[in-house]
Amino acid sequence: MVSSDTIAAIATPLGEGGLAVVRISGPDALVIADKCFEPIGKHSQKPSAAPTHTIQYGRVVRNGQTIDEVLLAVMRAPRTYTREHVVEITCHGGILPAKMVLETVLHNGARLAEPGEFTKRAFLNGRIDLAQAEAVIDLIHARTELAVRAANEQLAGRLSRRINKLRDEFITVLAHIEAQLDFPEEDIEPAAKTQLLAKLEAGVTEIDNLLRTANEGRILRRGVRAVIVGRPNVGKSSLLNRLLGHDRAIVSHVPGTTRDTIEETANIRGLPIVLIDTAGLRDARDLVEQEGVKRTRAALDAAELVLHVLDCSEQLAAEDKLFLAQFADKKRIIIINKIDLPRRLDLPEEFVRM
Numbered sequence: 001m002v003s004s005d006t007i008a009a010i011a012t013p014l015g016e017g018g019l020a021v022v023r024i025s026g027p028d029a030l031v032i033a034d035k036c037f038e039p040i041g042k043h044s045q046k047p048s049a050a051p052t053h054t055i056q057y058g059r060v061v062r063n064g065q066t067i068d069e070v071l072l073a074v075m076r077a078p079r080t081y082t083r084e085h086v087v088e089i090t091c092h093g094g095i096l097p098a099k100m101v102l103e104t105v106l107h108n109g110a111r112l113a114e115p116g117e118f119t120k121r122a123f124l125n126g127r128i129d130l131a132q133a134e135a136v137i138d139l140i141h142a143r144t145e146l147a148v149r150a151a152n153e154q155l156a157g158r159l160s161r162r163i164n165k166l167r168d169e170f171i172t173v174l175a176h177i178e179a180q181l182d183f184p185e186e187d188i189e190p191a192a193k194t195q196l197l198a199k200l201e202a203g204v205t206e207i208d209n210l211l212r213t214a215n216e217g218r219i220l221r222r223g224v225r226a227v228i229v230g231r232p233n234v235g236k237s238s239l240l241n242r243l244l245g246h247d248r249a250i251v252s253h254v255p256g257t258t259r260d261t262i263e264e265t266a267n268i269r270g271l272p273i274v275l276i277d278t279a280g281l282r283d284a285r286d287l288v289e290q291e292g293v294k295r296t297r298a299a300l301d302a303a304e305l306v307l308h309v310l311d312c313s314e315q316l317a318a319e320d321k322l323f324l325a326q327f328a329d330k331k332r333i334i335i336i337n338k339i340d341l342p343r344r345l346d347l348p349e350e351f352v353r354m
Helices: 029-036 095-107 117-124 130-141 145-155 158-182 190-222 236-244 287-302 318-326 349-353
Strands: 007-010 019-025 037-039 054-062 065-075 086-092 224-229 262-268 271-277 305-311 332-337
Touching: 007 095, 007 117, 019 029, 019 095, 019 117, 029 037, 029 054, 029 065, 029 086, 029 095, 054 095, 065 095, 086 095, 117 130, 130 145, 130 158, 130 190, 145 158, 145 190, 158 190, 190 271, 224 236, 224 287, 236 262, 236 271, 236 305, 236 332, 305 318
Parallel strands: 224 271, 224 305, 305 332
Antiparallel strands: 007 019, 019 086, 037 054, 054 065, 065 086, 262 271
16 A cells, blocks of 8 residues: 555653654655754754664754754655654654644644554555554553563564464365365365364364453453452452552541542553452442442443452341342452451351352
8 A cells, every 4th residue: 555645643642751752654754854854963964865764863943943953763665664754753752842843744744643543554554464553552551561572472473473374274275175176076085184174173273272362362451350349348448559559549447438439450460450449338328329339330240350348347247148149140259358356257158168
């Protein structure tokens, strides 16, 4: 695919920082950069005259006024991310300097890129395949080292190689079958039929293995949603703070302190765990608490893991038994809290075994 227009966007997160990068990609990237950039010093050159994969020092100028002092990287097609001419302008960080540099580039003929359009062009131009394109966003959103490692492996083409190998095996089998249909007088030896069946069975097994890893990949990308539930004042917020390693939720001896759900992500052995502290489950006593309990139940419906907290110093209440029965279809961990107090909790045997 050959794109007819040239796109530009700020490639770094918005906000204050030391540096920001404005990326330009397309057939006119060098021409547009020439209009914006004035080299400084005898060794710097205009982008169109500079060798590929070099950095030029100068300033971005608009209507004779200096916008910012920058470093400009020239990367000529096809040895670029998009396989088009690419120019990256590194300016001072901050929302305004980057915005003004981008506006200068757009004023000189570039179009504002759509979200993900640079990666889209890399895919359409054959630089990466669809699995690798998906890995780019996974890498950007990775929250743990395991997620980074998995995204890097997919970006390097590991998944694509497995899929392409499967495809080649099935095409080979298909070619043999079509040959038999087109030339029935040419008998296929029994051994060959056995080999074809073995290849098909091996292919189905590999597909099943790939499908089984899909859930693992989803967990690495999105995390496991773990909801902390229990009656008021059993220590749900204390548990959240302990798992996070810092005070995130307000802790009080007054029942019903937590009225709304609180979400935080913890990195536990390389897996992102989305911990959700909730309002205590009980009959609501006012409209605010009623809304909190409603949100707790909504969080429970979307949860993949339930952390059910019980108070060791109190007997198992009817509400506890009800909640234990209601959450029976969920994967859960029953947590006995306040074990430093005299034990009054007598947990039924069926829940101990669980």
